[in-house]
Amino acid sequence: MFDPLLIPELREMLLENDIPAMHEFCNVFHAGVIAENLESLSVADCWQVLSxxxxxxxxxVFKYFSHSRQMELVETLDQSKLSALLEAMAADDRVALVKDLEPALVDLVLPLMAQVERDEIRKLLSYPPQSAGSIMTTEYASLRKDLTAGAALAQLRLQAPQREMIYYIYVIDESRHLLGFLTLRRLIMAKPERPISEIMDEDVISVRVDEDQEVAARKLARYNFLAMPVVDDQNRLAGIVTHDDVVDILQEEATEDAHKMGGVLPLTEQYLESSFVSLWRKRAMWLSVLFLAEVFTFSALAHFEDEIQKVVALSLFVPLCISTGGNSGSQAATLITRALALGQIQLRDWLLVIWHEFGMGIALGVTLGLIAFVRVFFTPAEVLGVSEPLRLALVIAQSVAAICLWGTLVGATLPLVFKRLGIDPGIASSPFVATFVDVTGILIYFSIARVQLNFG
Structure with missing residues (x-):
């Protein structure tokens, strides 16, 4: 975590060029803590400490910097130092950085790197964006099944310094087909003479290189793994997806869903790093669409102008009724959209979902309708401007109940419809549902009032 007391010490180290102290700082603290404290220094000072x-x-340490700081740091490096940095990075972090560099710079830097790293970068860059292959690392531990546990441990010691994770050890054949896996704990506890083939687990849960990265992330999180093997279409081991990558993906997914539910196009950068124009464009588009949709609310109110003139009190409860529908619809849309995203429900469950929300809409409508009835009925008649508060209270109660039911059904149905049409269900966000229910809620409200109050 950021420690403001470290900053004066760092500045003193820099002023005195105290290399031993800077070396100690870089090796004593966690890499994330170092990056967080160096963020407040200039780029030049940051590199002076890291050097x-x-x-x-x-x-x-570099991988813990914010994206904007990473780009600032890279811009100050010459080609040889940039290639040295890339070679020192983990395979997946290396590829992530290369994707953000200018193609011309990449063409200059790659020839300075070892052939192995160059081939690895090109291979990982060949996978589709947002796929499991694009985020995997090739630095995994692997063994042959004909080894004994003792020989396997000896070989693992040789592999460990170059591997990102050795807790899971994958068993492969000569063609790299994935045969099974075992944990480091199981390997250590096995008798030295016991063959790997007897202690490995052949039931391997894996993900394909071309599968979406969110599928890989959810699968890894579901089974509570630290890593998951990534295989090609012939079940050959290509790499692994690790838990730290999954945390980033799930955070991005949750952030993207939250933005959509708020009626904002997902941001590609952090909030403070996004330009004013970018933020304006991503927010203005949906606000404009929703604003134009709300214009129909005015048209609906104009249609019932005669009813409003006859019973002015009806206009007092318009916000109450339509906000009830918007709130209930937003609740349902949020629940169903998230359930779809987590795989808790499928399109084939649509009838069960609608039936479930139909019952919930009735229950919620009755609850809110009773509250509305009590509130209107006990409001003084002179305040309402009507001679029969009971009739008005019944109209408001029935309207609230009906609009609540309608809003719940709309909120539950739209995400399913969008999913069926191949549209992101996140678009059925709270503002979208609320706007739609606002307009239709007015029609329901005044239609009930027209019937109950015997308007001609």
Whole structure:
């Protein structure tokens, strides 16, 4: 975490060029803590501190910087230092950085790297964006099944320094077909002479290289794994997706869903790093659409102008009735959209979902209708301007109940319809549902009033 007391010490180290102290700072604290405290320094000072550490440590700290700071740091490096940084990074972090660099710069830097790293970068860049293959790392531990546990441990010791994770060990054949896996704990506890084939687990849960990264993330989170193997169409081990990548993906997914539910196009950068024009464009588009949709509310009110003139009190309860529908619809839309995203419900469950929300809409409508009835009935007649508060109270109660039911059904149905049409259900966001229910809610409200109050 950020420690303001460290900043004066860092500035003193820089002023005195105290390399031993900077070296100690870079190696004592967690890499994330180092990055968080260096964010407040200039780019030049940041590199001066990091230069006291080995390239492997610099790369470890580098991945914890914000994206904007990473780009600032990269811009100050010459080609040889940039290639050294890339070589020191983990495979997945390396590819993520290369994707953000200018193609011309990449063409200059890649030839300076070792052939192995160059081939690895090109391979990972060949996978479709947002796929499991594009976020995986190739730094995994693997063994042959004909080894004994003792020989496997000896081989694992040789692999460990170059591997991102060794807790899961994957068993492969000569063609890299995935045969099984075992944990480091199981390997350590096995007798040295026991064959790997006897202690490995052949029931391997994996993900395909071309599957969406969100599918891989949810699968890994569901089974509570630290990593998951990524295989090609012939079940050959291509790499692994690790838990730290999954955390980032799930956070991005949740943020994207939250933006959509708020009627905002998802941001591609952090809030403070997004330009004013970008924020304006992403927010103005949906606001404009919703604003134009709300114009129909005016048209609906104009249609019932005669009813409003006869019973002015009806206009007092318009906000109450339509907001009830919008709120109930937003609730249902949020629940169904999230359930679809998490795989808790499928399109084939549509009838069960509608039936469930139909019952819930009635229950909620009755509850809110009773509250509305009591509120209107006990309001003094002179305030309402009507001679029969009971009739008006019944109209308001019935309208609230009906609009609540309608809003709940709309909120539950729209995400399913959008999903069926291949549209992101997140678009059925709270503002969208609320706007639609506002307009239709007015029609329901005044239609009930027209019938109950015997308007001609």
């Amino acid at each position: 006291a550490a080995e390239w492997s440590r610099r790369a470890e």
